[in-house]
Amino acid sequence: MTRTLILKLLRDYRVGLIVVALLLFLFQLLWSVVARRVSTEIMEAFAPFGIGLPQLRQIVFQGPGKIIQSLLGGEMLRLDHAMDVLSMAYVHPLTQVIICVWAIGRASGAIAGEIDRGTMELLLAQPIRRSQLVLAHLTVDCLTIPVICLSMWAGTCVGAELVGFTRATEARLQVELVRFGPALVNVALLAFAVSGISMAVSAAGRYRGRVLGLTVLVALLMFLVNVIGQLWTPMEWLRPFTVFYYYQPQPMILDPDWAEQWIVWGRFAVLAAVGSVGYLTALWTFCERDLPAPL
16 A cells, blocks of 8 residues: 555655756756856956956955855855856755755645645544655655756766766866766755755644745755855854754865765764754654545
8 A cells, every 4th residue: 555655645646756867967957057157257358357266256255245155054165166157056056955845845735735625534534544644755756856966966977968068178168977976875864954944844734834844945945044144253162953954065075085075974963863853853743633524
């Protein structure tokens, strides 16, 4: 029965999954074109005026530009290196928004959505336990999140090939696509963590709209706290309390020796723990609560 439920859930989410995967693929593809222009044409355009990379960084990232700098990776990025600019797409706010939209939208309706539609009693009338329902949604996450991650990597690979990064002879324009692969683990764990939080709220809620609004608010607050903490020192201590603080795929892409750094594995562990605790909370809450009668 669990297998049947998983297949039913996959059918229900297939359109949303295709849309999200396509959006991520196209954005990574588009960003490859942006990276080509930034790392070659823009840098060459400023060269005759004696404006090098340090001067350009000071011009672009002054004042309000510091917010953009924080969002796209900080002060150490080299705008004239293709790998550095391509890695920005993995931490771009739009990428994080698309990932969170999928995780929140899918998980928020997992339990509260069924109750809100009045179909939960019909579902539980089948030979299926409540724990199997939560397990089915966990399995769906394990099947769909890799598809989302691979769509990002496919967009990067296709884009890098189309703009010529894979055939570049100049060292700063050469791209090692294999180094983007491990960063997808960080992407997957972010989606899992957000999904776990949403599942926990959904298991305690009755109306999908309220659950969706609450989880979006929580995710937005965490995102803002993380960004503001990067810019304003008094709020920096709050950043570790957000899941976005542990979403840092850029160092994995740019540092070939990332696997030797324990802090990277620590980020993985925190995101995995948040998602796991969220699902365990959802399991306990859903199994213990009384379901309201459909209106």
